[in-house]
Amino acid sequence: MSKILKVAVVGGGIGRFHIVEGYQPFPELFEVTVLCDLDDARLESLGKEFSIPRLTKSFEEVLAMPDIDIIDVCTPPGLHKPMVLAALAAGKHVICEKPLAGSIADVDELIAAEKKSKGKLMPVFQYRYGDGVQKARAIIEAGIAGKPYLGTVETLWKRTADYYAVPWRGKWATELGGVLMTHAIHAHDLMVYLMGPVTSLFARVTTRVNAIEVEDCVSASWLMESGALVTASATLGSQEEISRLRLCFENVTFESNHEAYSPGDDPWQIIPANEAIAARIDALLRNWKPSGRRYGGQMPAFHAALTAGGPLPVTAADARRSLEMVTAFYHSSETGRDVGLPLSADHPKYHGWRPAAASAAE
Template sequence: MDEIKSVAVVGLNIGRSHIAEAYAPRPERWRLAAVCDRNQERLDAVADEFSAESRTLHFDDLLARDDIDVIDIATPPATHFELVSRALAAGKHVVCEKPLVGSLHEADLLANAQAQSGQMLMPIFQYRFGEGVQKARRIIEAGLAGKPYLGTVETHWKRTPDYYAVYWRGKWETELGGVLMTHAIHQHDMMTYLMGPLRRLFARATTRVNAIEVEDCVTASWEMANGALVAASATLGSQNEISRLRLCFENVTFESGGEAYSPGDEPWTILPANQAVAADIRDLVADLPPVGRRFLGQMDAFHEALHGRGPVPVTIDDARRALELATAFYHSAQTGSDVSLPISPDHPKYRGWRPDRA
């Protein structure tokens, strides 16, 4: 029987969802050794709800414990680099919410820190985990979809002033960005997960919905490395919330179901060009193993990796690609220029895209 891994969760806003969706349902895999938050009321509420073995207001308390295998960091974005670095140095495996860090430079520093530590670092991209997106991924990887033509990705959500009443939201210094970093980053990761890397990008970004520092409406045109084109849009001013991907290939058209917060789930529409392609697809996906949705699926796969039965399901390279895409978005929107990828260390935004630091 597999060893149960002990986990400490830091930051109990989205961190609570990690516990509720992934750790608590799998007591045979995870032991909730500790929870940590600076808000005493929230700390006590979550600790009591999930019977955490211990609770603390201080991150350092977790680093000093040799009975903790994994530290799950779900704090505000600007804190991630320091906390992840310290957790790796303390010999802990690390799970970290998106965005991983605030620049490609910091991502590269963390990649080095991980390599030196010998520990696993898994960024969170839970929308990859669902039956729909995994079917699409298998069909594309098998070559059945054929030549990629065009894609569209929409992140049309709604956020009101109440959402931005939280002190760190809507500010460059603490959130590191707006709809691109906190909301659309998931769907953009899914698009590149299926369509591959980018070659060029042109973007526009503005703030129209809320009185905040960061962007809440963006559009962009992507040219993919394989020659396909993608149109991306994101807003926090939609009256109905959807996250929708549509991909047109030579032999198949894919469309997600539009579920805002779990777009990887079924039902996905998969339209084959003809009956022969349809039959090949049926055969290909017939033995697709079950995939837990969202955090459950990602943490299940991480548990397998911790026991040497597979790779880390989301890597720092995946997070870096998402940050590279965001860097291109911000540079294009701020300069009005078409941006080529990949972005090298001599790029003016390699060390960060924040306009308050320009």
């Protein structure tokens, strides 16, 4: 039996897409009963568009609403940590947009707060949801793909001055990073989702496309725990926007579709080494059940975990791994050295990845 969970969406930018893709199509699972935003025009237009009964500018008010099961934090990055802490302290389940927080120390604080709370915390990584990426993962997990050799991951997007007219963007204090933090974080998470953890990372980051504080071009080389190698590149100066992952395993080569914002969708190229491998893949995928895409995959999976008690589809530990990589990118670029992962509390950037030069300038 499924329970309809009541959701308060806080922040109506990307929050609108959470509603359109993740909640509205599943009335048997979710009911968005509250929208909270500081912007009157957004409150009014989204409230009307989705017939949301309660509209408020006060996050405090949301925290005190006894009937709300899930608080979905879709505010700018600098607000995530205090809002998630407050929501967990109020005993709510929490969904939080990326990045979960501004340092590994902050993520550890959130992990500790989740342990003490009645509520569960699910960071957003909606790119994991789509039949292409889910089929690739099923093939890898079934042991059919074999030994991982090499992967490439590209986030080649375009952002211009208009995008950076929104005041919180492009600044260390409020965006917390650039193309690594805001854009490539999804494709990098997908690569790890498929190829396993990174053990060491070398990177160069620079700002060449827009007049912003944070980086907009990145290249990197990762050594995976398995021994496989990955190259990663990301820019906000590509005239055609694509996201692309290509993964070479012993028995199968995978390539994602190139849709910039939904590379997890079907179709992926799945190229078997021979007919026997092709037959194993066919057998595995014969009765494939669509996974749902983007928020339409992740939100229902969260509902299932909450109501049936299974593991969360994305955990705070996943967000930690992703932000450890962000930290390592910046640290490597600053020091010109490889950075080993995972990062522990004695790492010089445990309390923040912001480059020393950017912190000194304030």
